[in-house]
Amino acid sequence: MRIRSLRKARGWSLDNLAERAGISPSQLSRIETGHRRISLDQLSAISAALGKSLDELVESPDDSDVVIRPxxxxxxxxxxxxxxxxxxxxxxxxxxxxxxxxxxxxxxxxxxxxxxxxxxxxxxxxxxxxxxxxxxxxxxxxxxxxxxxxxxxxxxxxxxxxxxxxxxxxxxxxxxxxxxxxxx
Missing domain, CATH: 2.60.120.10 (Jelly Rolls)
Structure with missing residues (x-):
């Protein structure tokens, strides 16, 4: 998931994005680090706040979702x-x-x-x-x-x-x- 990289590319803090998406900064932090599963409504809210489609938000920034490494x-x-x-x-x-x-x-x-x-x-x-x-x-x-x-x-x-x-x-x-x- 590309949430952290997209947030940082905009120069936003956790608090900035969390406020725009209507979720708590601690929830957003756990989502970004993979310690919390993201619900569809949270994903939609974060997507809208970042101005990205759901596909753009969840696409892998590299080939790790395609290439299986030993x-x-x-x-x-x-x-x-x-x-x-x-x-x-x-x-x-x-x-x-x-x-x-x-x-x-x-x-x-x-x-x-x-x-x-x-x-x-x-x-x-x-x-x-x-x-x-x-x-x-x-x-x-x-x-x-x-x-x-x-x-x-x-x-x-x-x-x-x-x-x-x-x-x-x-x-x-x-x-x-x-x-x-x-x-x-």
């Missing part, structure tokens, strides 16, 4: 592209993951559990899925789906591998958040 986690051997923003349909997250950490040497501490189900398809390379006591090789063009209360982790097999995954909220929190407890 998140690298060198310690876990992962690069992740989040393909959905703010939870996708039915609260699901879609992501692409490049896994470079090789199979082998997996300990029980590497395995994690969380409520729900995980699903992935291998786009390139091969993945070794450690699922409880089972070790399952999943190759390019194949997919896997499993209950995540079974201890699990993924590793690449003989070189980097890329997967497309669909995760519920618990899977996203466990696999994609920085410092997540267990590996993919």
């Amino acid at each position: 998140e690298r986690d060198e310690t876990r051997g992962l690069t992740t592209w989040l393909l959905t923003q703010d939870n996708g349909p039915q609260g699901l997250t879609v992501g692409k993951m490049r896994i470079t950490e090789q199979a082998g040497g997996v300990t029980p501490d590497d395995l994690g559990v969380h409520p729900g189900r995980d699903w992935f398809t291998v786009l390139s390379g091969a993945i070794v899925l450690y699922l409880g006591e089972r070790v399952i090789r999943v190759e390019a063009g194949q997919a896997a789906s499993f209950a995540t209360m079974t201890p699990h982790t993924l590793r690449s097999d003989q070189g980097p591998a890329e997967i497309l995954m669909i995760l519920d909220h618990n899977g996203e929190r466990s696999h994609l958040q920085p410092g997540a407890g267990h590996r993919p």
